[in-house]
Amino acid sequence: MNLTTSQTGVSIGTEDGDKFSAEYVIGADGRRSAVRKEIGAELVGPRSHDTFVVVDVTEDEDHPLPIERIFHYQHPAMGGRNVLYVPFKGGWRIDLQLFEGDDEESYGTVKGVKQWIPRVIEPKYANRITWVSAYRFHQAVSSTFTDGNRRVLLAGEAAHLFAPFGARGFNSGVPDSVLAARAIAKARQAASREEAAQYVLAVAEERHFAAEYNRDCAGIALEHLQGSSPYMNAKRELAACLSSINPSLGKWLDEGPYGPKVNHARMSRKY
Incomplete structure (x- = not known):
């Protein structure tokens, strides 16, 4: 597949020779995303060493x-x-x-x-x-969720890959898609190209921030479960020893941490 964008739209050519054009495109074509590759983005982040x-x-x-x-x-x-x-x-x-x-x-x-x-x-x-x-688990986020002309938005595994704790990949892929659709709807009604581009860019940046947050949350849970550092081992053993006295420690062992504290106000914008 080849994909090119301009200030006015997107052109797509398939391996079979079919050609399509559109004002905007949502790339939701999975972890091997051809759309992500065509806009020059790449997944950034580690893969777990353990199998x-x-x-x-x-x-x-x-x-x-x-x-x-x-x-x-x-x-x-x-x-x-x-x-x-x-x-x-x-x-x-x-x-x-x-x-x-x-x-x-x-x-x-x-x-x-x-x-x-x-x-x-x-x-x-x-x-x-x-x-x-x-x-193995991937903990990767696309370097960008949009192209330079603000005509493409990435969603789901085309945009991020997480360890599966809390089904964060699927649960964040849904708002990726919903907000991308809303941004495109607003962009098509915008009074200027600059205004339209801002709608797309705002959602791309917001979903990129959310993806990095989810990656951090999943990473903390992954370390909690598989971490072999002396600190994590001592922390888990202490929690196990004291769980009969303090049941919340047993709950922590069973459920793992929810993730880092962040400014949730930034994550609650309305589009």
């Missing part, structure tokens, strides 16, 4: 497990690797956090999973595996 292995297993309907989400910090049967159990209809999802340098093949294939899963759940589930995948 996570996700396994789905079917439930034993005759002898089901208690329906409860459990996060096990530093599971002793897994050499201190974190293990998450999430129930869903008809089965369970087991999420294993590997250490940096672990051999993904030994943990992230069906053969590998059958070796370790009996250590964290009843052995019968080794024969109930339906899906295995491995992934």
Whole structure:
């Protein structure tokens, strides 16, 4: 695909030879966004060093497990690797956090999973595996959410990639799209090109700020869950020891932090 913008609109050409023109474009074409590439933007931010292995297993309907989400910090049967159990209809999802340098093949294939899963759940589930995948978290935000002519706005994973805590990617992608549509509607009614460009730029900057905030929030939660620093380990162990006295510490261990404190007034503009 090729995309060019001007002061009056956008021209798009596809690989099949089709050509389109529009006054404005919302680029919501996912993490490999061609629109983002064409406007000269790039994702900025790290990818987690640790690999996570996700396994789905079917439930034993005759002898089901208690329906409860459990996060096990530093599971002793897994050499201190974190293990998450999430129930869903008809089965369970087991999420294993590997250490940096672990051999993904030994943990992230069906053969590998059958070796370790009996250590964290009843052995019968080794024969109930339906899906295995491995992934790393991205914590990246597009360098810009608009082009130089203010004719394109990015939304969703074309604009940002987050660790999935709180479903921040999807939940922020919705306002990305809604505010982009509103900005374009106002821009089309503007009295001048300069005024129209300001509507687009204002939303692009606001959503960029929101994306960086969400990235920071997800990053704090990620450090809370997977952090292996002496400080974080000591903090979690202290919370675990005192949770029977102060239940809020147990809640903190279970839910993790919500994220950094910011000036929310800036995030509540109306368009």
